Amino acid sequence: MSWLHDMALINSLYIVAFALFIYGLMQMRGPRTAVAGNWVAAAGMGLAVAATLLIEGMGNWLLIGLGIAIGTVISIPAAYRVKMTAMPQMVALFNGLGGGAIALISWAQFRDTAGYAHEPVHAVIASLFAALVGSISFWGSLVAYAKLQELLPGRPMTLGRAQQPVNLAMIVAAVAAAIVITTGGASGWWMIALLAAAAVVGLIVVLPIGGADMPVVISLLNALTGLSAAAKGIALDNTALIVAGMIVGASGSILTSLMAQAMNRSIPAIIAGGFGGGTTTPSSSGGSDRPIRSTSAADTAIQLAYASKVVVVPGYGMAVAQAQHAVKEIATLLEAKNIDVSFAIHPVAGRMPGHMNVLLAEADVAYDQLTELDESNSAFPQTDVTLVIGANDVINPAAETDPASPIYGMPILTVHHSQSVIVIKRSMSPGFAGIDNDLYYNPKTTMLFNDAKTATTDIVEELKQL
Known part of the structure; x- marks a missing residue:
């Protein structure tokens, strides 16, 4: 054998x-x-x-x-x-476990080789890099999981003015420990110090990041885990780890860049934190003092039934209420009336990349009904009714019209160009970005205040009566 x-x-x-x-x-x-x-x-x-x-x-x-x-x-x-609504948490947790495993393997290699004695310099450097990045990814992913699971507040949590000095001090401490270990003869406490300093970096870098940036954070942490795995593969001379880690690291880096572009945010600005999860900030055009128009499930059903083209815009509110199956039933009933129905998907809707696609696929929505940002925006001027279900920041016109808005310049779904807009939402509370939404006060917009599952189920029953 x-x-x-x-x-x-x-x-x-x-x-x-x-x-x-x-x-x-x-x-x-x-x-x-x-x-x-x-x-x-x-x-x-x-x-x-x-x-x-x-x-x-x-x-x-x-x-x-x-x-x-x-x-x-x-x-x-x-x-x-795990529920489909909790998929982002699971992705964050599983990704973190990968980084944690790499950090522990580095520690085990340090112990088994008597502090990297007689190990090639390139292998020592690669192993220490893997330990540092793996530990950051593990602890950062735990914070992301806790925020998504609402074990921690979704708002930015910072150390105030001490935030950046502490970040820098911990990074310097980790690098210093790595240098001492590389010189040889270091005790195991130096390796523990490196892992501990990296753990603090992972915690205090992700804690200040608000819920609005969480999809990008998950993607970035995934890329870091991949890079740590590739480095560990170099240290262990394991081809499988090198290739798999580089694929994960490269794809995660590309996805992180695309997600940041979709939010018109730079990656350094996201790492700096402070965006999302706060309280509502009145816009420059008047905030909550402006009038809004309310509607009912019955009126919504009538408006949908007499449209020629309907676009559904899903958001995290649909995910929380697990309303995707009722949304699919609305689409089926409208299609039976020869109404053109499509779904406009924003790349950062929800709490992880592709969150809405996963939920709608679970409800058996046809893939060719899902349209991306550019295609959706070109269709809105010819759309009779746009039905927004639990989306918020990704449809806020302030991104185009208000230079003072923190989301100004972020590519959005331009639903305000539709002939009519119906927004299903529990209240007028802000989204993750913590800012007021000008769309709600647009004369073409009506608000259906209810839980997404209850509202869509009521619309289904009303459509069946027409």
Whole structure:
């Protein structure tokens, strides 16, 4: 059975695994093929793990098997039980665990090699980088999870004027510990100091970031986890970790850049925090003193039923209320009346990239009904009724009209160009950005105040009567 440990065989398995990684990632570009792409990439990872375990002298098989068993017992039931509305939290948590695992592996390597004694310099530097970034990703992801799960307030939480000095001090401390370790002969306390300083950086960098920036933060932390894995692969001379980590790091970095562009925010500004989760700030045009128009489920149903083209704009309010199935039923009833129905998806709607797409796919909304930002905006002037369900900041005209607004310049869904707009919302409370929404006071807008699930269910019943 010595052929099982042949490196040519192992490298061949790695090549097949990497091909599956790349093909699976390509499949994830669109909602039609994303599920299949996920399975393909998972098969690639399974093959890469199997190939790694074939390396001679890999380790204690009992501990490896025990670890796999414990992870399987915990993760599969948790993944099955998680609600679609809680998917961002799960993504943040799972991503954080990846970074934490890399940090612990670096610590284990430090201990097993007697403080990196006789290890090549490049391997030591790569391992310390992996420990630093992995620890930041782990603790930062825990904060993101706690904010999304509402265990912590969604508003920015800062140290005031001490914020940046503390950030800098912790980074300097972590780098200093890494330099001491690299010189050789350092005790294990220096490694613990590095991990602890990185942990503080992860905590205090993410705490000041408000809910409006959370989709970008999740993507950025995912990229950091990938980079730490790639660095750990260099330290351990493990090809699978290098390739998988670089794919995750590169794709996460690209996604982070695209998400930041979609919010007209720079990544340094997002890291600086302070955006989102505050109290409402009256706009320059008058704030809440302006009149609004209310409507009912019955009137909404009538208006929808006599339209030729309807666009639905989903937001986090739909996710919280789990109203996606009722929304799908509204679309089905309108289509039965030969009404053109589509869904306008903003890239940062919800709390993670693709959040609305995932929810609507769960409700069996056809993929070709989902339109992206540019396509949606070109269609609004020809739209009779736009039905907004729980969206807020991504439809605020202040992004185009109010230079004093913190979201000014952010690309939005220009629903105010529709002939008529109906907004389903529980109250006039602001969105994550904490600012008033000028759309609510537009003469073309009517407000249906209710929980999204209750409101959409009532509209369904009214449509059935028409």
